[in-house]
Amino acid sequence: MTLTLRPLTGQAVDDALDDLAQLRIMVFRAWPYLYDGDLDYERRYMASYRDSADAILVGAYDGDTLVGAATGTPMADHADDFTEAFASTNYPLEQVFYCAESVLLPAYRGQGAGHGFFDAREAHARALGFNYCAFCSVMRADDHPMRPDGYRPLDAFWRKRGYAPLPGVIATFEWKDVDEAGQSQKRLQFWIKAL
Template identity: 35%
Template sequence: MSVPSSVSFQTLSGDFGPVLGEVARLRLSLFREFPYLYDGTEEAEAAHLQTYVQAPGALLVLARDETAGGRVVGACTAVPLVAEDADFLRAFAAAGIDPATVLYLGEALLEDEYQSRGLGGELLSQVEAHAQALGLPIVAAAMVVRSEDHPQRPRGWRSPSHLLERRGYVMHPELEITLSWQEIGESAPSSKPMRFWVKGLEG
């Protein structure tokens, strides 16, 4: 499916400050939905996004719709895995994958009405091109693990993992870590399992 002509993509590497507020807005809105059910704050978002401001080789791609006043309707972030927490590095090393060879796709965000219109594939293409430019032969993405009968799972919900799998990403059950955040209805953060999808890029 072709991307709507009104949507343009902006690729940033190194100077994210002026647009981080727009990325934080998307994260707070979209991660509040299933499967993350994230009950976040602007302060927590600012702290999280500092990883991408400070890390060498970090990438931010924005999708803007000119018919919506140039509003950011999609975004993705990526960073060399070595800039992430030690838990990430240990999981990959234990699976026999050198963390220094991996670009980590931190998130790929799209407002609901822009999904299934080709934008997700274009965001992934930008990330994969960045990995190749950095000489990193592997891209990895993580998703929270939720049960099929989770009470908050919407009827007819389709996992974003379908897009990853169409693009050649393979789920690795042995690659799993836990991250903590406060879920809607929780009084405090709790640990959630995160599982990785991995793609090796052709040279």
């Protein structure tokens, strides 16, 4: 299995969104997201990537098949739920590029796609003149009943890349967990890096 990473912008982002929606539904069903998604919700959620002139989608391909992807947009173009979290910081939103999801099918992990995803988004953000990249990670209790044995969070990977959590900068977002009857609020911790 050989992975090829391709940065997509403009119409190419829109063309890949249905495949990205399917990947998000599959990958985010696992811990720690536990997301019980559907295609209609995904299409509405991903409209910000289609509508932002400065969005990027970094596709991981096995031949012509999209097996992973990472996205990014200017923070100001993303959901109000996320931008509100920055209101109490000294980071101007117009200087922050938001690295949104990174999803990759399990069979393709361990081949460097994670670094490639961040490299491409950070280069894109620099080229657009942004001073910072930020992302957020879902917060789950250590004693959550669905936490798998031996789970290792990605904190060490993110720190190696120069990201650090922003104390108290937490967004809330709603989605339906696989074990829930309806949507509930989730807390997401922001991490940031100077470019």
